[in-house]
Amino acid sequence: MANEYIDVETLKFLLNEVHDLEEILNLPEYNDHDSDSIDLLINSVKDFSDKEMYPYFKEMDENPAHFKNGEIVVHPQVSKYMKASGEMGLLAGAFPYKDGGMQLPSTVMNALGYIQEAANNHLPGYIGLTIGAAELITHFGNENLNQTYVPKMLNGTWGGTMCLTEPQAGSSLSDIVTSATPDGDRYKIHGQKIFISGGDYQGAENIVHLLLARIDGAPAGTKGISLFVVPKNRPDGHGQLAPNDVETVTDFEKMGQKGYCTTHLFFGGNGDCHGYLVGELHQGLKYMFLMMNGARIAVGRGAAAICAAAYQASLKYAHERAQGRKLASTGKKDVHQEQTLIVNHPDVRRMLLLQKVVSEGALSLVLLTSKYQDLSKSLQNAEEREKYALLLEILTPIVKTYPSEMGRVAVDNGVQILGGYGFCSDYILQQYLRDIRIFSIYEGTTGIQSQDLLGRKITMENGKALQLLSNEIKTTIKAAMVMDNLQAYAHTLGDKLQLTQDILKSLLGYAQKGDYERFLADATPFMDYFSNILIAWLWLDMAREAQQALLTGSKRHNTTFYESKIHAMQFYFTYELPKTTGLAEIIMNDKALTIGSKQKVFGNEY
Structure with missing residues (x-):
């Protein structure tokens, strides 16, 4: 069981050799830790995941979270996992010592999260959202909020959520209508929130909601949104809890991640829901988005982990399943030969290699983005911090999107490897395929991330972030050029960088003319194109490190x-990088086939 869902050796290779964890651990903020202690931590989390997470993975899918008698019933392992995570420091790991944390770098925390997600992707979300909610309180909340809520969240006694989405608004947060009416030193909250992961569940003593709402008379749009702590049960200051008029309406039944509840909540149906302002008025969305980089990295991490687990399951099956025979030198099969394992068939190997390059490339991207996050916060030099902050900004939409989108493609290939068995519930591949599908929707859909990349991150500070990223890629190309067996690949990647400039010149021409709709119309194909090149860069860097070791x-x-x-x-x-040529042709085509009147686009169908 210990090796069924993850390749720890590759994780450690990427963490220590390719991305040089030691560079992070040498920073003053993290120098209480060393590589040996992190290695032990990784091994202990792997052991914990083997025993307390992986064995319940299929069971949680077969016995999903569901709404019954006004509450959400979840698998008993959810509460056990929350408490165990508190005891092990998995909740408090990234928090500073002053908040009761272990002051671990994000790079390490995401490595640990990756192991857990690969073991059982239904469970880590419960602690992930609790961590995110607690972070918002520690960053922006007053002392009373910190003392009242954070300790019990970090020890796993209380859960936490982020409540953004509303039925009528979806991803358009400027259209939220949940209201907050001043009531002394607190606010009366009224409204509904949907798709709230971990929003409520049986066995949780309390859930602390970090909720966006509009104070009466606030400006329209996103500028009028404030952030509130809204507990399911409000503490009375004497160790007792009182109901806070937060009603669980239902739990959404989903195609995947069935053990991870997703709730519809109604706040203030009886006029007695208390909320407590976090930070300043009308700054709620700004506060929430300061935490969004971490949340989007976590989504990419989860997708990369599912992809990796599916690869391990496919690889195991391919080494056990005998079917067909290898072609003889005559081009014909010898029916008198014994059947061969399917791993010996070239087309099966192609699908396995696709799973491998996507899953390991995605993990490398997650760890690199995490490293940029650590450097942007902890370097002493302000100019260097700004550099890595810009690199973090440009990679964030990609780290959320590539593992989610290409991870799904990779897992789908895993189902294909199993043939008919891949479609049957006896085998785990179908569950991985269902589970990973949500990741391209979490924390902003692929379309939203793609517009963020092209419309904001590529152009930010007159293209400075893009230039910094190009410099990082060129550094790898230069290092690979001195190795004979890597030169050709380094040249190819350099040519793709030049093609990127041609694409951007073509697209930016529309923006300069004020035709922003045309500029962003093919943002998603551009995301596909740019992500592909970045993963090629990361693979060249892995090959360079491997060649250097040899x-x-x-x-x-x-x-x-x-x-x-x-x-x-x-x-x-x-097999993968050449696809960018076709994408470039699509993006630079002057036909705008998705723009125009609905009648023109859909004809009589409309």
């Missing part, structure tokens, strides 16, 4: 491990 003999892993990384890079550059 040349110098300073190997933490065996020769076969490093050679397989170089082979995977070659596969990516041969």
Whole structure:
């Protein structure tokens, strides 16, 4: 069981060799930790996941969270996991010492989260949202809010959520109507929130909602939104809890992640829901978005983990399932031969390699983005902090999107490898496919992320973030050019960077003319294109590190491990990177086929 869902060796290779965790641990904020202690932590979380998470993965899908008698019934392991996470420090890990945390870097926390997500992606969301809600309170809440709520959230006694979406508004947060009416030192909250992950469940003593609402008389749009702590049960200051007029309306039944409840909540149906302002008036969306980078990295991490677990399941099956025979030199099959394992068929290997390059490339992207997050917060030099903050900004929409979108494609290939069995509930691939589908919707859909990338991040500060990222890629290209077996791949990646400039020149021409609809119409194909190039960069960097280890003999892993990384890079550059040529042709085409009147686009169908 210990190796069924994750390749820890690859995780450690990426963490320590490719992304140089030591650089982060040498910063003053994190220098109480060292590589050995982090290695032990990784091993302990893997052991915990083996025993307390992975065994319940299929069971939680077969016995999903559901609404009954006014509350959400979840698998008993949810409450056990919350409490165990508090005891192990998984909730408090990233928090500073002053808040009772372990002061671990985001890079390490995401590595630990990745292991848990791969073991059972239904459980980590419960602690992830609790961490996010507690972070908002520690960053922006007053001392009373911090003392009242944060300790019990970080020890796993109370859960936490973020309440943004409303029935009539969806992703358009400027249209939220949940109201907050001043009432002494608090506010009366009234409204509904939907799709609230971990919003309520049986066995939770309390849920602390971080809720966006509009104070009476506030400006229209996003500028009039404030942030509130709204507990399910409000503490009375003497250790007792009183109901706070937060009603659970229902739990949404989903195609995947069935063990992770998703609720519809009604606040203030009886006029007695108390909310407590976090920070300043009308700054709620700003506060929420300061936490959004971490949330979007976590979504990408979860998708990368599911993709990796599906790859391990596919690989195991391919090494056990005998079917068909290898072609002889005559081009014909010898029916007298024994059947061969399907892993020996080239087309099955192609699908397995696709799963491998997507899952490991996605993990590398998650760890790199996490590293940029750590450097942007903790470097001493302000100019360097700004550099990594810009790199973090441009990678955030990509780290959320690539693992979610290409991870789904990779898992779908895993189902194909199993053939008919892949479609049957006896095998786990169908569950991974259902589970991963939500990740391209979480924390802003792919379309929203794509418009953010092209419309904001590419153009921010006159393209400074893009230039910094290009410089990082060119550094890898230069280092790979000195290695004979990597030169051709380095040249190819350099050519793709030039093609990117041509694409942006074409698109920015529309923006300069004020035709922003045309500029952003193909933002999603551009996301596909740009993500593909970034993953190619990360694979070239992995191959460079592997080749360096082989040349110098300073190997933490065996020769076969490093050679397989170089082979995977070659596969990516041969099978995946060429797809950017077709995408470039789409993006630079002057036909605007998705713009115009509905009648023109859909004809009689409309």
